[in-house]
Amino acid sequence: MSTVTETIPRTSRRVLAPSVLSYVALFLISFIIVVPLLWMLLTSFKTDFDAINSPASPWPNPFTIEAYVTLASGDLPILRWFANSVIAATAQTVIILVTASAAAYALARLEFRGKRIVFGAIVATLLVPGVIFLIPNYLIVDSFGWLDTLWAIIVPGSAGAFGVFFLRQFFISLPAEIEEAARVDGAGDFRIFWQIILPLSRPALATLAVLSFLTNWNDFIWPIYVLLSPENLTLQPGLSVLQGTYSTHFGIVMAGAVIASVPVLILFTLAQKQIVESVASSGVKG
């Protein structure tokens, strides 16, 4: 992993010193990013009448949780969608952590026949656009009887090459000595994997867990086609249904968007540093 150093040698300070204009620009961009999100939150506390009649005024008048009550008690099972999203994203994250870490261990720290072919096949798929898999996987999932079930949301997406690649890079960076000492003590591959490699890799595993959860939570094109009945949806296709059903009931639509955003924004706040830095290093390491 490349480290992002914050320190800049004294000599270049003058060159890189920020001007007032830099701060003005950064605050302006922050404003453009934050205001729409705040507007979403505030609109979700408006009445329909208020949202339609005073769109230019951000403050709810009156302030009401009517939209959330309507959502919770209405015909659309948004709580069920929420639960489905939590179940699917959690299950897929667990599957990815287990399968990708084991595969990455073999690829990073064992020598075996066919390694280059296996690794090559996994890496090659990283560049294939998802649309290639859309229709064949629809038929495959259908043949398993998984259409309109959470299995379709959990299993196919857990085969992504990203997790294996990400963990392999990390495992390779661990020094060989830690493993050799354990081998001298008679530890086998499984014990080394379980008792040495995995505990040392907690930060990488946590980062992969967060990224996997976010990816599954936010996926849109796949669930809108493989989930069919209203009660089986996850939140993202649910929002599409919500928009169709309550088109100009903006308070309700925004409340749905808030409900779908809160878990990922909490995760992001807690793991901001890990998420941003793992993404940042993706372009730098090679």
Next chain:
Amino acid sequence: MANPSLLAPLRGGSGSRGAAVRRTGGNRTPHGRRTLTAYLFLAPFLAIFLIFVLFPAVYGLWISLHVWNPLLDDHPFVGLQNFFDLFTPGSLTFDDFWESMRATGIFVAASVPLLLAVPLGIAVLLNRRIKGGTVFRGIFFAPYVLGVAVVSVLWRYLLDPQLGVVNAVLGLLGLPSDTPWTVDVPWAWISLVGITVWWTLGLNTVILLAGLKGISPDLYEAASLDGAGAWRKFTNVTLPGLRPVMTFVVTVTLLSSANMFGQSFLITQGGPGTETRTAIMYIANQGLVQNQMGAATAMSYVLFAILAVVSVFNFRLQRDNTK
């Protein structure tokens, strides 16, 4: 769509050849056992990978050689006819497919330069000794962790031509308040591109920022001694220093823009008419709604081939620039 799993590892993959040579010298039995152990570790992943990644990639080609309606038992084999149709003016799919490719092309041409320039500008600002730099970085990245559905329903409301916030606020400021943001071109394109920049600028910003931090301050100082001004330093030190990272960012941005789907699906429904219906939107609709799976998979391979050519061209271009 931009998606974390697209990230990381376009490059890399340096093998560990040295270790392999060391091992093969030994007798065969331990080597064979090690191979077995390795495949036991790989088995769970490979099982899912074979079923949902490798097999469908080949199965899709097979489907594309048929007229494949999933509701019928019979899928007549038609050879390459689905592909020929895509290149024969007047065929059933020709006009619609290339119109959708044109829409994707417009979106790529408009969004990619902005998704490079805006994040580069922000990254240069953040690379100065900014107080609260990580806070700004976090704010800029935040929309990216929201799904395309959240971002799209939010902006569909804000940009609603009659009832939306943007037109209402513009009206208060004495500006035109009847811009058809989501229902007419070119406004629909401006909206789709603007929303995408708002949503994903943080992604490229943090990658480029990491690239900027990797450029040695000595180079800037040497440029200063040579009397270079801010702009000369930017063109002669910053841009060349960023080139490897830039290649990665350009590739990832190109691919995610070419895969645009959710924004059009939710904000413009492909409209007005089918003007903003992207290739992915058309392919998904043909295959999974109209049940023309053979034609749709053929289109997905044509799109893939074009993207592959563009990516290779881009790599070449960036490499030649480096020399």
